[in-house]
Amino acid sequence: MSSKQLNMVQAINSTLDMHMKEDDSIILLGEDIGKDGGVFRVTEGLQAKYGSDRVIDTPLVELGIVGMAIGMALSGLKPVPEIQFQDFIFTAFDQIVNQAAKMRYRSGGEYNVPMVLRTPYGGGIRGGLYHSQSGEAYFAHTAGLTVLSPSNPYDAKGLLTSAMKSKDPIIFLEPKRLYRSIKSDVPDEKYSIPIGKAALVHEGSKMTFVTYGSMVPTVVNTVTKHSIDADVIDLRTIMPYDGETILNSVKKTGKVIIVHEAPRTLGMGAEISAFIGERAVDYLMAPILRVCGPDIPFPYKLEEYYMPNEGRILKAINRVQEFR
Amino acid sequence: MSSKQLNMVQAINSTLDMHMKEDDSIILLGEDIGKDGGVFRVTEGLQAKYGSDRVIDTPLVELGIVGMAIGMALSGLKPVPEIQFQDFIFTAFDQIVNQAAKMRYRSGGEYNVPMVLRTPYGGGIRGGLYHSQSGEAYFAHTAGLTVLSPSNPYDAKGLLTSAMKSKDPIIFLEPKRLYRSIKSDVPDEKYSIPIGKAALVHEGSKMTFVTYGSMVPTVVNTVTKHSIDADVIDLRTIMPYDGETILNSVKKTGKVIIVHEAPRTLGMGAEISAFIGERAVDYLMAPILRVCGPDIPFPYKLEEYYMPNEGRILKAINRVQEFR
Amino acid sequence: MDEKEMFVKAYKAMALSRALDRKIVMAQRQGRVGFYTPTIGQEALQIGLSMALEKEDIVYQYYRDVPFMLHRGVPPETIIDQIMGNSSDIEKGRQMPSHFSSKKHNFMSIQSPVATNLPPATGAAYAIKYRKKNDIVVTTFGDGSTSTPDFHAAMNLAAVFDLPVVFLCENNKWAISLPVEKQTKVEIWKKADAYGMRGLKVDGNDLFTMYETSKKEVERVRKEKKPVLIEAVSYRIGPHSTSDDPNKYRTAEITDGSEKDPITIAEKKMIEHNYLTAEEIEKIKSDAKENIEKIFEEREKLPPPSPDTMFTDIYEKNNWIIDEEKEEIL
């Protein structure tokens, strides 16, 4: 089996390419994705290869991009809309929440919306308030949506392949901070990572980390560097999250730290914590801690204070270790 | 002190009237709020009294209603936009999340948006998918917003009065199910209920209910009817929620049930539960339970199955009672 | 089908939908129906356009399009089942009345947020063009809907990408309580100019005019693969919905409705063209009424959907969260 060392941009690009080659119902649409190849170069070369009918440079209207994609999906195509930055998705929020997410239900199952909405999210590029947001909770709170986020190039390919097979709308969140910062060995052939299954990316017995997306390397590096005897769970699928894997680990370790970039209040950490508080309260040997972005807009100059880092994770480790 | 028996529609109407009389910077705007008096009659009579310059019938554009209100607020007026149903707010979501909520921060404090956005929310009128949503979590997850929801006419007046004094954007969620179903004694004069303070609407020692809005009467009635020895906390302010009152009660009772209509996953119950799991885990004598709307769109015909009711609350009570 | 047959069919659909409308409004007053948005006054413009369409054409309709649906072959039973939200409802009783769906007839599923059906309509048209098919897409909406973000997005996309879409604005002069003059300062058909799209106005109360215009426009859209905005001028004779009280905001501009009523106008012309006699017309009307009565009584007896239907169709397959919630609730 041949494979290549790819970064996440390359992995997503080649995965899109692979699927488009096989299936002419796949249509990419978004701002600057064609000639320009996307502001992060994720779609580079695809318009040249598949034509401007299949890789569409759209006018500046997120609502239209998503709305149009919904109609394509309802008519048998497989649209892959891109929102240039997740921060700009809110002008299309009604189409996502009230149309795409509710179409199958409201039509009694007559209609469904197989669309893969891709968008870069999170901090790490000094983008300030409007090029750094992590809005996964808005989507995960919306019944009818499936929310994925890879933490490495290998998973990006596998998750995107699952997304392409889905018959329902997928919100595919790409942690832009990891676009080029890590490489992994990505097999040339097709493979998929099942939706709804987390990965145990580090094994241990004393505590459980639950994280995803951009924070996975941060957590794993911290745990490795300080030889922490911990499970690290990479959710991969944010919604529906893998309750079983979380529960198995928590029952083993009794201690939980949840790490994400999104604001703490009503971020995914809230749901994971509540999930544990509902079914494993008698296994808990420490408070369930959340290490998250604070509940403030994302600042430009001081962004390193915003995103969870080694120091803050260590503080949380110390706090749960003190408990017994 | 004179007072009147009012329902919530009357209480809000008379509170708006009271403030408008005193302060000519208050401007109401929205669809059908003027001549028609609002589809729920909340603004009835106000256009006749204050003119169509102060009670504005707008074109059909939520994004414009909110956006225009933001500009009014920035120019020294006190706008009170109405969104006819909270379900329709998503077309204005970017203006709320990216503009109103972030204005003070992004301008370094130069600008702020004192606006009170009113909107009816929740089920109970057989409104189906698009006239029944409870979207409070979307707003509570957004730094910069303050989210209020009264559970009775008295609180409606007191909270609205606090909202009118706020220098920041308020999302004022009116549980439409309670608009006319309950009355309370509402004093004629002005009074305010502080933002961020919950009410203990039923006192007990064996378990703690945390709830708000439309579910308050349901929980209180269940607890009273079955003589449950429970604290019932009515949040009143959803964001920032009153952590202290919750914590005091939980430390006393050791058992918690959170009740709301909004979908369970990442609903306010998740945050409250996580909050408790973080700071009172050693007081807990039972799992933290959530009795919520399910993670599905809101159905029309079967709506009574969607909203938490006595039966489901009793089941939760039994579950926590079994634990010791 | 010759012209005569075609118009007779159209007239029958008008009569049927008027009978259905009357019945539902009455049933709502009697507490037998939860809610409804009357379609009275908008029959001619919908059916006139419908006459010009092919079966394969796709319609992204809105909540006031019962006449359109009936004419295009959706059985009254389907309409009533949706209104009742009963166990036979295609949508499984999930949506409020007036939010229909019928894939079989290429009608899409109706949402409440107004005009949000327009951007998806452009996507459907894109798919048609991409697949080199000959179908067109029709999307309908009211005058108030022209103020929405979705209208703007869809109009521009359809124009920029040369998509085969008929935008039918059913200008009934009101958006709940707001008269169209306060909605916008220009005539609606002129808005097409802002997008480089063809736009025109037509008397939506006259079935014959509406059909002639639609036929020409539909042909053009089909051939040239370019969109058009048709403003069909009409009047909302009834209230906005059964929850609405128009006395709050408008005086009775139409005294008895007979003057502008599209059915009255159609009847005159049907007789003029010798398509129908006055007796035949009376018969069609009374048949329609009887038919609707019968169907309504019948469908009213159907039970509501069983509670477990509430927990399907959120996704292709339920996730564990929904399964768990279902178990807790049922």
Place this chain on the structure above:
Amino acid sequence: MDEKEMFVKAYKAMALSRALDRKIVMAQRQGRVGFYTPTIGQEALQIGLSMALEKEDIVYQYYRDVPFMLHRGVPPETIIDQIMGNSSDIEKGRQMPSHFSSKKHNFMSIQSPVATNLPPATGAAYAIKYRKKNDIVVTTFGDGSTSTPDFHAAMNLAAVFDLPVVFLCENNKWAISLPVEKQTKVEIWKKADAYGMRGLKVDGNDLFTMYETSKKEVERVRKEKKPVLIEAVSYRIGPHSTSDDPNKYRTAEITDGSEKDPITIAEKKMIEHNYLTAEEIEKIKSDAKENIEKIFEEREKLPPPSPDTMFTDIYEKNNWIIDEEKEEIL
């Protein structure tokens, strides 16, 4: 101020903003600045309009309006402080470069989501009208921004409520990589028709024309309390931003920039009108360059904001959640 003084002031602002633009672009290449959206080519249209405004008029500007701000009296220090995000930045280093704010000069705070400044501009105009004041509101945006929902909402509201708003579309022909011909099928000024608003096109590269037109239009808006859409035609000479590589999507339509460069055009006219000599022009340019160099070196030395500034201004007063998070983080 007489005409000459006025134009000299305008020309000086053009020269200053060009010098600043060059400096920041260079500094970005050297890694001394994080990001920037060059304004080269759009000086005349912004300053021409600015010349026609009063101090009290309110501007809802967008990210490419540095010349506008400089002309209206915002010191280059303020601009550079924002770009550096230093401890003197009004916005406390919170926003990306190019997202300015200056209440003192009646400039609002700039957001990234394009055109979302437009609906608030209508609200500001409403406040003016409600308070019976004589000010007007200007809001600026690019050609790409005309496709957004916010453009549509704001245009219709301004028209319907007769609000004193100048909508200035800075048509630089590109929205990142999309040429304006693919953004929309019509000329932008014609979009005003869809709202019953006055619309016009003007050569945005000519300071003198731009001023004449603006003066007339601003007067009309102020007097009649009715909005106008001005399409100022120009060209984005530089890249979209310092992160953008235009070679990916456009060939060099402007060979050396000298032909359409608004500064070159202004200089010719300044000399023709005997407002400035060639020597004076050179002096203004070299002074501007020197001035900017000096200021930049100076401001670059300022420290970043202290970390605790990150935790203020979310609300008038922090709630307990933010206080707690602050403590955990700092």
